[in-house]
Amino acid sequence: MSSDALMQGLRTGLTPFLGLPLRVDPCPATGVVLGVPCDAGVINRPGARLGPWAMRAASMGLGSHPMPERLREGRLNLGPGAASGWVDGGNVPTLPFSLKEALATVQDTVGAWAITGSRTLLLGGDHSLTLGALRALYLQHGPLGLLHIDAHPDAAQGAAWGTDIHHGTWLRQALEEGLLDPERTVQAGLRAPRFDDEELSFLQAAGVRMWSPADLRDPFLAPQLAEDLASIGQGPAYLSLDLDALDPVLVPAVAEPVPGGLSLTETLALIHAAREWPQPWVGADLMELAPTLEGAETSARLAVHLALHLLSGRSE
Numbered sequence: 001m002s003s004d005a006l007m008q009g010l011r012t013g014l015t016p017f018l019g020l021p022l023r024v025d026p027c028p029a030t031g032v033v034l035g036v037p038c039d040a041g042v043i044n045r046p047g048a049r050l051g052p053w054a055m056r057a058a059s060m061g062l063g064s065h066p067m068p069e070r071l072r073e074g075r076l077n078l079g080p081g082a083a084s085g086w087v088d089g090g091n092v093p094t095l096p097f098s099l100k101e102a103l104a105t106v107q108d109t110v111g112a113w114a115i116t117g118s119r120t121l122l123l124g125g126d127h128s129l130t131l132g133a134l135r136a137l138y139l140q141h142g143p144l145g146l147l148h149i150d151a152h153p154d155a156a157q158g159a160a161w162g163t164d165i166h167h168g169t170w171l172r173q174a175l176e177e178g179l180l181d182p183e184r185t186v187q188a189g190l191r192a193p194r195f196d197d198e199e200l201s202f203l204q205a206a207g208v209r210m211w212s213p214a215d216l217r218d219p220f221l222a223p224q225l226a227e228d229l230a231s232i233g234q235g236p237a238y239l240s241l242d243l244d245a246l247d248p249v250l251v252p253a254v255a256e257p258v259p260g261g262l263s264l265t266e267t268l269a270l271i272h273a274a275r276e277w278p279q280p281w282v283g284a285d286l287m288e289l290a291p292t293l294e295g296a297e298t299s300a301r302l303a304v305h306l307a308l309h310l311l312s313g314r315s316e
């Protein structure tokens with residue numbers, strides 16, 4: 001964000017994400033940030049429908065260059081800013097009463113931007129809405145690789161709640177619909193308590209690579225982790241981040257916080273691994289920020305920090 005954008009935000013009361021130009025109609029751009037103001041797929045503790053507003057407000061006044069990781073090596077050149085060539089596309093106009101219609105609206109909106117060549121970053125919104133983006137990007141690119149950073153596997157059978165689609169089932173839906181290449185699908189941060197082992201068995205049988213926080217921290221598994229993360233990008237890929245992957249001390253304002261989560265450093269290491277993919281991810285999302293819950297300000301701040309790194313190039 002330039003200081004001009006900060007002044008404009010103060011003057012107008014509008015806070016496009018990171019001060020990006022606001023373009024509510026699809027147009028060719030490097031990428032578009034889209035809010036998804038819907039939480040119709042949340043089982044407990046709603047509030048994520050307000051996530052996009054919280055993240056935009058928290059982005060106001062931030063510099064667009066992450067601090068260089070190292071300052072004592074004499075390389076202080078900041079390079080291009082994060083989100084260079086990106087625009088804020090406003091919110092996806094989801095109806096709050098029908099998850100099915102909301103998914104179709106996300107698919108239509110993401111598809112309309114993708115067809116212009118724009119990459120997409122969703123600001124959630126509950127995690128079920130990711131399915132709409134995957135459906136749209138599959139139509140554009142074919143089966144996608146997926147880096148899924150989350151405390152939960154999100155591959156539950158929907159029958160228990162009388163619906164196939166809620167924020168704990170979208171990954172199963174995506175795999176069953178063939179939207180993903182399971183050989184290029186990796187989950188990181190998994191630690192939520194289980195009812196049974198059905199979900200994990202399903203994922204293992206599908207060929208998905210699952211990493212718990214302890215696995216991620218095991219130095220003997222580091223080469224395997226690097227290999228798994230690199231494999232995702234051997235084709236068009238998507239990066240989906242549920243903010244509950246991080247420890248609830250850092251991000252309490254999520255529907256389903258689970259103790260024992262990832263640190264910021266660990267999460268950034270995963271995000272930075274995606275920078276090494278031959279092609280940048282075609283879509284990404286930051287889901288489940290529920291600013292009605294405790295710790296909203298600090299949670300939103302951290303989400304924006306992650307976005308800044310998601311939208312930064314290799315040189316930063």
Ligand SMILES: [Mn+2]
Binds near residue numbers: 242256
């Ligand atoms: Mn989750």
